[in-house]
Amino acid sequence: MSDTCVGFIGLGNMGGRMTACLVKAGRTVVGYDLRTENVVASGARLAPSPAAVADECDVVLLSLPDSRVVESVVFGRGGQPGGQVPEPDGLLAHARDGQVVVDLSTSAPDSTRMISARFAERNVAYLDIGISGGAAAAEKGQLTLMAGGSREALDRIRDILDTFASAIYYVGASGAGHTTKLLNNFLNAVALSATAEAMVAAKKAGLDLATVLEVFNKSSGVNFATMNRFPKIIHGDYLKGGLTNTLMLKDVTLYVDLLARLGVASLNAAGPVASFGLARALGYADEISNTVVDAIGDISGGVRLHDGTSEESLR
Numbered sequence: 001m002s003d004t005c006v007g008f009i010g011l012g013n014m015g016g017r018m019t020a021c022l023v024k025a026g027r028t029v030v031g032y033d034l035r036t037e038n039v040v041a042s043g044a045r046l047a048p049s050p051a052a053v054a055d056e057c058d059v060v061l062l063s064l065p066d067s068r069v070v071e072s073v074v075f076g077r078g079g080q081p082g083g084q085v086p087e088p089d090g091l092l093a094h095a096r097d098g099q100v101v102v103d104l105s106t107s108a109p110d111s112t113r114m115i116s117a118r119f120a121e122r123n124v125a126y127l128d129i130g131i132s133g134g135a136a137a138a139e140k141g142q143l144t145l146m147a148g149g150s151r152e153a154l155d156r157i158r159d160i161l162d163t164f165a166s167a168i169y170y171v172g173a174s175g176a177g178h179t180t181k182l183l184n185n186f187l188n189a190v191a192l193s194a195t196a197e198a199m200v201a202a203k204k205a206g207l208d209l210a211t212v213l214e215v216f217n218k219s220s221g222v223n224f225a226t227m228n229r230f231p232k233i234i235h236g237d238y239l240k241g242g243l244t245n246t247l248m249l250k251d252v253t254l255y256v257d258l259l260a261r262l263g264v265a266s267l268n269a270a271g272p273v274a275s276f277g278l279a280r281a282l283g284y285a286d287e288i289s290n291t292v293v294d295a296i297g298d299i300s301g302g303v304r305l306h307d308g309t310s311e312e313s314l315r
Helices: 013-024 036-042 050-056 067-075 109-120 134-140 151-161 176-204 209-217 224-233 245-262 270-284 289-298
Strands: 006-009 029-032 059-062 100-103 125-132 143-148 165-172
Touching (some): 006 013, 006 050, 013 036, 100 109, 100 151, 109 176, 125 176, 134 143, 151 165, 165 176, 176 224, 176 245, 176 270, 209 224, 245 270, 270 289
Parallel strands (some): 059 100, 143 165
16 A cells, blocks of 8 residues: 555654654655644644545544544544444544554553444444554654454555554454553553662662662563663653653553453552552653652652753653
């Protein structure tokens, strides 16, 4: 699909970077975001509405905060997911035979399957594709993707996804991509919040933090946070542009809901729920989730892992 016009709705931290990759690869991209400057910054051509994106493009990508927003874009403002007639400003009302719509958001699998069924009535493929790697990987075009839905539709748009992904996995039927993403994000949340707590303890114990991280990364406590986040954080670099504390808490909450529906005991979610909930309560709601370490530090005697000399202004 080398000449296919690609539509992109939601050009925030992740969507904007993925769109920029598409534009850099020579793709024609039509974008819509509530903040028009995000579309301009990405290099996409500005569309006046989500419906206009659907009218013009055979492939439409979504990168939105949650299922509630996805449903409002799909069914239109005021539209009901179960309603027989979608609102005229929604994507569904403008869907056409052979179109492919891709939800790159972190969404609730039940909502995803419901939306997929509605699009299928119009012979439109709806893929749920979880993304991982954060803003840095998005900017480099090196995201990992986990796709649910039609394998044939995935193969049709694989060259489009290749512009911002280095690994693409097909994980199953509709909802499987978003389910896999929730499982992955839960593990990420556990690793980040637990490492934050351990690093605050290391600081209060008077340990050299760089050495502690070297030990962790050569030992059984190694994880993504110890390898990729905290070597920067201890020098005041919080790696701006990634998932906020609000969105991290939302993802963990979706994970807990998923496990309840599956009938699986959720015994380890309390830690990240408490940690990212604390960060929200202390004023870090819209800051990158790495600042959870400062929230824990705040209630542990005002601890910071760094001296502040190289820290960018966060709040």
